[in-house]
Structures are given as structure tokens and as C-alpha cells.
Amino acid sequence: MTRPMLELVGLNKRFGDLTVLHDIHLRVGQGELVFVIGPSGSGKSTMLRCCNRLEEPTSGSVLIDGADITACSPRALNKMRLNLGMVFQGFHLYPHMDAVGNVMLAQVKALGRSKDEARARALEMLDRVGLRHKSDAMPSALSGGQQQRVAIARALALDPKVMLFDEPTSALDPELVGSVLAVMKDLRTSGMTMLVVSHEMGFAREAADRVIFMDGGVIVEEGQPEAIFTNPQAERTRAFLSRVRG
Amino acid sequence: MEDFIRLFLNVEVMLRTWPLLKQGLWMTAQLCAVVIGLGLVGGLFLSFLAMAKSRWLRWPAFVVIDVLRAVPPLVLLIFIYSGLPFAGLDISPFAAVAVAFFLNNSAYYAEIYRAGIQSIPAGQTEAARATGLTSAQAMAYVVLPQAVRNVLPDLLSNTVEVVKLTSLASVVSLAELLYSANMARSLTYNSSPLVMAALIYLAFLWPLVRLVSRYQRKLAV
Numbered sequence: 001m002t003r004p005m006l007e008l009v010g011l012n013k014r015f016g017d018l019t020v021l022h023d024i025h026l027r028v029g030q031g032e033l034v035f036v037i038g039p040s041g042s043g044k045s046t047m048l049r050c051c052n053r054l055e056e057p058t059s060g061s062v063l064i065d066g067a068d069i070t071a072c073s074p075r076a077l078n079k080m081r082l083n084l085g086m087v088f089q090g091f092h093l094y095p096h097m098d099a100v101g102n103v104m105l106a107q108v109k110a111l112g113r114s115k116d117e118a119r120a121r122a123l124e125m126l127d128r129v130g131l132r133h134k135s136d137a138m139p140s141a142l143s144g145g146q147q148q149r150v151a152i153a154r155a156l157a158l159d160p161k162v163m164l165f166d167e168p169t170s171a172l173d174p175e176l177v178g179s180v181l182a183v184m185k186d187l188r189t190s191g192m193t194m195l196v197v198s199h200e201m202g203f204a205r206e207a208a209d210r211v212i213f214m215d216g217g218v219i220v221e222e223g224q225p226e227a228i229f230t231n232p233q234a235e236r237t238r239a240f241l242s243r244v245r246g
Numbered sequence: 247m248e249d250f251i252r253l254f255l256n257v258e259v260m261l262r263t264w265p266l267l268k269q270g271l272w273m274t275a276q277l278c279a280v281v282i283g284l285g286l287v288g289g290l291f292l293s294f295l296a297m298a299k300s301r302w303l304r305w306p307a308f309v310v311i312d313v314l315r316a317v318p319p320l321v322l323l324i325f326i327y328s329g330l331p332f333a334g335l336d337i338s339p340f341a342a343v344a345v346a347f348f349l350n351n352s353a354y355y356a357e358i359y360r361a362g363i364q365s366i367p368a369g370q371t372e373a374a375r376a377t378g379l380t381s382a383q384a385m386a387y388v389v390l391p392q393a394v395r396n397v398l399p400d401l402l403s404n405t406v407e408v409v410k411l412t413s414l415a416s417v418v419s420l421a422e423l424l425y426s427a428n429m430a431r432s433l434t435y436n437s438s439p440l441v442m443a444a445l446i447y448l449a450f451l452w453p454l455v456r457l458v459s460r461y462q463r464k465l466a467v
């Protein structure tokens with residue numbers, strides 16, 4: 001495998017008495033796209049949120065390009081987070097700023113870029129997601145698919161080493177899903193390291209290097225997309241796949 | 247009718263006493279600037295304390311906010327104005343009024359800010375933190391601008407209340423607008439200065455009140 005860019009080592013997460021993640025080990029190599037599936041409540045979101053410590057892991061560590069994000073000071077954490085782009089199911093664009101403002105904010109305030117530099121970079125990123133012409137639109141004037149692409153541009157503008165996607169297309173009308181997946185495919189082609197939680201099996205077949213099936217806070221099975229989808233080994237994986245295929 | 251106009255709407259008396267009222271208006275304006283300005287800042291600070299993670303900050307903040315909202319502002323004013331000298335602190339009427347109403351007003355602003363901040367979904371802060379902003383930056387650039395916009399009608403209405411509240415300062419002989427008008431009345435044996443004072447309050451506050459209504463209607467749809 002290529003150099004690991006994201007590595008979860010013995011990750012555990014409990015909410016009170018509830019164990020949500022149990023001893024998760026996962027390596028994502030440089031330029032690799034790892035695709036995560038699993039039933040609702042299996043801990044997929046929590047796993048992603050532990051990667052940038054939006055959720056504090058109970059134990060275990062998370063390494064980003066070899067650096068341990070779980071063992072750093074609050075100040076260093078803010079810097080480390082710049083290496084991890086995160087895309088949420090609900091977009092979470094800032095509704096009081098236009099598209100370019102959304103993409104500029106962290107560049108200026110967290111990276112320390114000048115406004116001009118940040119604006120140029122923001123326009124470049126909006127161009128990349130096909131929304132250069134919407135740069136001064138407010139989020140409320142954009143479709144869900146467009147909002148999600150702006151959110152991707154917002155993350156990309158910080159030059160992250162890894163991109164985390166938490167069900168990026170689940171809140172979208174079916175006809176808008178394609179535009180977001182196209183951007184993600186383009187990212188993958190350009191060599192971005194990606195950890196993607198999603199139900200878009202077609203996308204996984206085309207773009208994923210590995211698929212991971214999670215259930216009950218553990219990684220039940222992992223393998224090539226074709227192997228997992230056509231010939232799952234674990235009974236739980238089989239049950240899940242037959243359920244989502246209907 | 248003639249008598250009514252002579253005693254209440256006497257333009258000649260109004261013009262004659264205008265210089266006095268103008269001074270009072272200036273005092274009221276200064277008082278408002280101090281109380282509203284400090285109140286907006288103090289209220290924000292109190293609201294942060296009231297939402298702090300540590301209960302050792304949160305609890306005292308709640309107590310302070312509740313007490314300040316429960317005590318009538320006039321009682322607080324008299325307490326500060328006549329009580330502090332006993333503690334060896336000589337305090338001018340202006341300072342007493344400013345402190346009393348600043349305290350009272352901060353508590354109200356704090357509750358308004360808190361409602362506004364809590365109305366912003368957690369996802370906003372998370373998105374900001376995920377891009378490397380500190381919690382203070384996320385608050386300043388992402389949460390607060392939206393929160394303030396959401397509660398602007400309430401902030402404005404409270405500000406209207408503060409302006410009206412300053413007329414209580416006449417109790418400690420601070421020569422603000424109402425005090426000056428009342429003095430003019432006793433000098434001229436004519437109530438027209440009071441009517442003029444009322445008209446001045448109206449001229450300043452009516453547009454604000456209209457603005458509040460318009461905002462509330464806009465937020466409702």
C-alpha cells in the first residue's frame with residue numbers, strides 16, 4: 001500500500017454506557033478512496049467525526065500523514081484540522097455569506113491568506129466544482145447539489161491531505177446527486193485521499209479502491225468493491241446489501 | 247379649548263424653554279449611548295458566561311441575570327445612588343444611573359443574545375471548526391452574525407425600553423429630558439414643555455417601534 005495518509009489505530013468511542021465504536025483499525029493510503037457502508041446507527045458518522053475530533057475519541061489514535069491528531073494541544077488541533085476537509089450530509093454553508101465568502105472565510109482566518117489570495121483561490125475552487133458563475137450567490141439561492149459543491153470547494157480551498165465525506169448526497173433530490181458525484185470522481189482522479197460514507201453503490205463500484213462494511217461499531221468486512229458487492233463473506237454484510245437493494 | 251391650547255400646546259412657551267429641553271435631550275442621549283453601548287457588550291459577555299461549559303461560570307451568570315431582571319430598575323437605581331455613599335463611594339447621579347441601567351439592561355440583552363445564539367444549528371459551528379477556525383472565530387464570524395440577525399427585533403425593542411427607562415433618572419435629579427421638561431413646567435407654570443418632551447420621545451422612538459414591527463412581520467413569513 002502507498003504511504004498511509006489517514007490511519008485509525010484502536011479507535012474506541014463511548015457515549016456514556018453506549019459503545020459506538022469498538023477497536024477500529026483503518027488505513028487509507030495516499031490517493032486511495034475508501035468507501036464505508038453500513039446500517040444507520042452503526043457508527044459511520046461518529047468514526048468520521050473522531051478523525052477531526054469534532055467528537056473526542058474515548059481511546060485510540062488517529063494519524064494524519066503520520067501526525068497524531070488525538071495527542072495535540074487545542075491550538076495545534078486547529079492547524080491539524082486544515083489537513084482534513086469535511087463534507088456533511090446537510091452542507092452547513094454559512095447562510096449569511098455568498099458562495100465565495102463561504103470558501104474564503106477559513107482561508108483568511110485559519111490559514112492566514114490575504115483576502116485577494118483567498119478570493120482568487122476560492123474562485124478557482126468554485127470553478128473546479130462548476131460553480132464559478134454562482135460565486136456571488138447566497139446559499140439560499142442555490143440548489144442542494146450546488147450548495148454541496150460549494151461546501152466541497154470550501155474544504156478543498158484549504159489544500160487538505162484527506163477529504164472526509166459523510167453521506168454527501170443523502171439529502172439531495174435524485175436528479176442532483178450526479179453533479180456532486182461527478183465532482184467527487186474528479187477529485188479521485190486528481191489523486192485526493194478520500195474516506196466516503198455513502199449509499200451510492202454505483203459510485204463505489206466505479207471509484208472506490210476498497211469498501212468497508214460497518215455494523216454495531218465494528219468493521220465487519222472489507223475488500224474490493226466487486227468482491228464485497230457480489231460475494232460478501234459475512235452474513236451481516238449479505239443481509240445489509242440485500243436490504244438496501246430492496 | 248383656548249385654555250387647553252394655552253396650557254398644553256403653547257408654542258411660545260415651547261420656544262422659550264427649548265434651550266433647557268435641548269440640554270436635557272443631550273443628557274438623555276449621552277445616557278442612552280453609555281447604557282446601550284455598554285449593555286450590548288456586557289450582555290454579550292454575560293450570555294457567554296451563561297452558556298459556558300463550566301458550571302462554575304454558568305451558575306453565577308444565571309443568578310446574576312435573574313436577579314437583575316427581577317429587581318425593578320428604579321429600586322436598583324435608588325439603591326446604588328443612596329447606598330454606595332454609605333460604603334464610602336461617592337457617586338455622581340450620572341454614574342449611578344449609568345451603572346444601574348447598564349446592569350439591568352445587560353441582563354436583558356444577555357437573554358436575547360442567548361436565545362439568538364442557541365437558535366443557530368450546531369452544524370454551523372462544526373463546519374467552522376472543521377475548517378480550522380478557533381471556537382472564538384466560529385462564534386465571531388459564523389454564529390453571532392446569524393444570531394444577531396435572528397434576534398434583531400428583540401434587541402431593538404429592548405433598546406426602545408432602555409431609552410424610556412432613562413426618564414427614571416429624573417428621580418435622582420439628573421437633568422435629562424424629562425427632568426428638564428418638568429423644571430421648565432414649574433418655571434413657566436405651563437405644561438407645554440412636558441408635551442414637547444413627549445413629542446421628542448415619540449419622534450425618536452416611533453420609527454424604532456415601526457422598524458420592530460416590520461422586522462417581526464418579515465421574520466414571521
Ligand SMILES: Nc1ncnc2c1ncn2[C@@H]1O[C@H](COP(=O)(O)OP(=O)(O)O)[C@@H](O)[C@H]1O
Pocket residue numbers: 015018020038039040041042043044045046047
Ligand atoms: N452525541 C451523541 N450522544 C449520544 N449518542 C450518540 C451521539 N452521536 C451518536 N450517537 C449514537 O451513536 C450511534 C452511532 O451513530 P452514528 O455514528 O451517527 O451512526 P451512522 O452514521 O452509522 O448512522 C447511534 O446509536 C447514535 O444514537
Ligand SMILES: [Mg+2]
Pocket residue numbers: 044045046167
Ligand atoms: Mg451518519
